[in-house]
Amino acid sequence: MKIEALGLEHFYGHEKVLNGVDIEILPGSFTAIIGESGSGKTTVLSILSTLLQPSLGSVRYDGKLLHELGNIDHFRQHNIGFVFQFHYLISYLTLRENIALAALDKTLIDPLMGSLGIERLGKRYSDEVSGGERQRAAIARALINHPSVVFADEPTGNLDTKNALGVYELFREFSHSGTGFVVASHDKKIADYADVIIEMEDGIVKQIHK
Amino acid sequence: MITPIKALRKNRFKTALIFISMSVSIAAIFLISAISGGVVSMYSAMLKTDGDIIVTQKGIADTFFSDINRSLSVSIEKMEGVKEASALILGAAPVDPLPIVGIYGASENRYKSYALKQGTYPKSGEVMLGSKIYETLKKPTKIALSKKTFVVSGVFKSRIGFEDGGVVMNLTDAGELFHKSASIFLISLDDLGKSDAIVAEINSLSSEIEAKTTESFIDSYNQFKIIKTSSDVIGAMAFLMGILGIVSMMSMVVNDRKGEFGIMRSIGLSSGTIIVKLLSETLIIAILAYTVALGASLGILEMIEHADKFQGYINGEITAALMIKVFIVSVTMALFGTLLPAVYASRIDPMSLIQRGGA
Numbered sequence: 001m002k003i004e005a006l007g008l009e010h011f012y013g014h015e016k017v018l019n020g021v022d023i024e025i026l027p028g029s030f031t032a033i034i035g036e037s038g039s040g041k042t043t044v045l046s047i048l049s050t051l052l053q054p055s056l057g058s059v060r061y062d063g064k065l066l067h068e069l070g071n072i073d074h075f076r077q078h079n080i081g082f083v084f085q086f087h088y089l090i091s092y093l094t095l096r097e098n099i100a101l102a103a104l105d106k107t108l109i110d111p112l113m114g115s116l117g118i119e120r121l122g123k124r125y126s127d128e129v130s131g132g133e134r135q136r137a138a139i140a141r142a143l144i145n146h147p148s149v150v151f152a153d154e155p156t157g158n159l160d161t162k163n164a165l166g167v168y169e170l171f172r173e174f175s176h177s178g179t180g181f182v183v184a185s186h187d188k189k190i191a192d193y194a195d196v197i198i199e200m201e202d203g204i205v206k207q208i209h210k
Numbered sequence: 211m212i213t214p215i216k217a218l219r220k221n222r223f224k225t226a227l228i229f230i231s232m233s234v235s236i237a238a239i240f241l242i243s244a245i246s247g248g249v250v251s252m253y254s255a256m257l258k259t260d261g262d263i264i265v266t267q268k269g270i271a272d273t274f275f276s277d278i279n280r281s282l283s284v285s286i287e288k289m290e291g292v293k294e295a296s297a298l299i300l301g302a303a304p305v306d307p308l309p310i311v312g313i314y315g316a317s318e319n320r321y322k323s324y325a326l327k328q329g330t331y332p333k334s335g336e337v338m339l340g341s342k343i344y345e346t347l348k349k350p351t352k353i354a355l356s357k358k359t360f361v362v363s364g365v366f367k368s369r370i371g372f373e374d375g376g377v378v379m380n381l382t383d384a385g386e387l388f389h390k391s392a393s394i395f396l397i398s399l400d401d402l403g404k405s406d407a408i409v410a411e412i413n414s415l416s417s418e419i420e421a422k423t424t425e426s427f428i429d430s431y432n433q434f435k436i437i438k439t440s441s442d443v444i445g446a447m448a449f450l451m452g453i454l455g456i457v458s459m460m461s462m463v464v465n466d467r468k469g470e471f472g473i474m475r476s477i478g479l480s481s482g483t484i485i486v487k488l489l490s491e492t493l494i495i496a497i498l499a500y501t502v503a504l505g506a507s508l509g510i511l512e513m514i515e516h517a518d519k520f521q522g523y524i525n526g527e528i529t530a531a532l533m534i535k536v537f538i539v540s541v542t543m544a545l546f547g548t549l550l551p552a553v554y555a556s557r558i559d560p561m562s563l564i565q566r567g568g569a
Contacts, residue, residue: 074478
């Protein structure tokens with residue numbers, strides 16, 4: 001799915017956090033949005049992922065505006081995956097049940113868990129596995145319906161370097177199979193894995209590296 | 211169904227609080243309905259014994275205040291279609307050490323409705339006691355009523371708590387005690403089909419009396435209406451308290467589980483799915499609370515029925531109809547109490563997962 005954002009501006013109260021952002025996300029690309037705290041990267045990610053309406057500007061998904069996409073729940077379920085800084089796994093469900101909660105086709109759960117290296121943890125609860133394994137389960141939940149694009153907000157914020165690099169590796173691997181990734185991060189190591197790097201500063205796009 | 215049970219087990223403390231709140235409310239509804247229903251049912255059963263038609267003083271609000279001329283029963287008994295007319299005086303007086311006891315003056319033709327366990331039916335200066343009060347008073351041979359002593363001639367057993375905990379004497383003695391001729395007549399008929407005609411004929415005997423079929427009397431009896439209305443009001447209060455308890459607890463539950471509902475929204479689960487999920491959780495609690503409240507209410511009613519303190523006068527009954535009614539009330543309480551918090555949960559913006567930390 002191609003995503004085009006044009007002239008994005010956004011205010012939190014009277015504070016302007018985006019000041020005219022134009023971004024294009026190509027299908028199946030691994031795009032990193034990097035920048036310091038307050039640069040506006042999370043706001044851009046929230047707008048692109050349909051979670052937030054921009055104060056000004058527009059976002060098109062394969063040429064369609066948000067209100068032209070029909071039921072937003074249905075659109076998200078079929079086209080978008082989310083990975084957050086905190087895994088947000090439901091603590092009373094096993095890792096497999098957490099993934100199953102999102103799954104439209106339950107037969108895909110085990111193969112996906114296998115490809116993420118967490119197949120033997122299916123019956124464990126989130127407090128019984130490591131931080132890296134939790135985030136892999138959260139990634140599996142985001143990928144289970146073969147979304148066109150996965151949005152990740154600081155997905156490695158709570159991980160050590162080894163696990164963080166493992167996550168980037170996974171994103172790159174899955175992007176090769178057609179799923180796009182848009183990742184907001186302040187971790188510059190992501191640059192070694194992403195196809196496109198959008199550098200933000202003070203609410204504008206400072207530079208785009210391809 | 212596995213997921214709601216897991217969610218309830220995970221949030222044990224709050225689940226327990228909701229469960230307790232609902233159980234107490236449901237038990238309160240059960241008890242007040244059962245006790246008021248029992249009172250009405252007992253008094254109705256007493257009136258229905260050998261009574262197809264009931265005659266009282268005209269315009270009287272309570273049969274205890276009714277005063278009619280007992281000689282009219284002779285004329286009534288001679289009417290075509292009337293099998294038997296018995297007279298009753300209904301009163302209450304202290305019997306040491308009990309502060310209040312039901313006293314029934316009965317014409318002799320009514321004695322047969324009291325199943326004697328021992329002794330004989332009362333003659334002048336005698337009383338027979340219901341088995342409950344006989345035990346409560348430690349099997350007395352005499353009792354004092356209004357400074358007059360009566361010999362206990364016999365003991366009867368009645369399934370009607372008011373009678374089993376009461377004192378029966380002959381009509382003349384009761385008349386002297388309460389300074390009245392009779393409170394009510396109970397008329398039994400040969401043919402119930404003629405009841406309306408006989409009611410009209412009795413009413414024509416005197417402008418001071420009022421005859422009604424017993425069914426019609428029970429339906430319109432003011433005291434029953436007061437009891438039922440009071441019970442409905444208290445039941446409604448318990449229902450509202452139950453709803454408020456659920457709303458406040460479920461609001462806390464939803465707040466604690468914001469991350470969970472936010473992630474559900476982000477993965478595309480519909481608002482309806484989240485609402486149904488929360489409703490099914492409280493429905494499970496409601497069914498458990500209903501079961502426990504029913505058991506507890508049956509136990510409490512059994513204790514009340516056998517407690518000497520209540521002399522058998524409080525005799526609640528939980529009928530199948532009441533069980534169904536309270537079940538519906540319990541489910542409604544759970545659904546109403548959960549609806550607002552559930553709607554709130556279903557509208558949690560997944561943005562909150564980005565803006566706030568922690569699951």
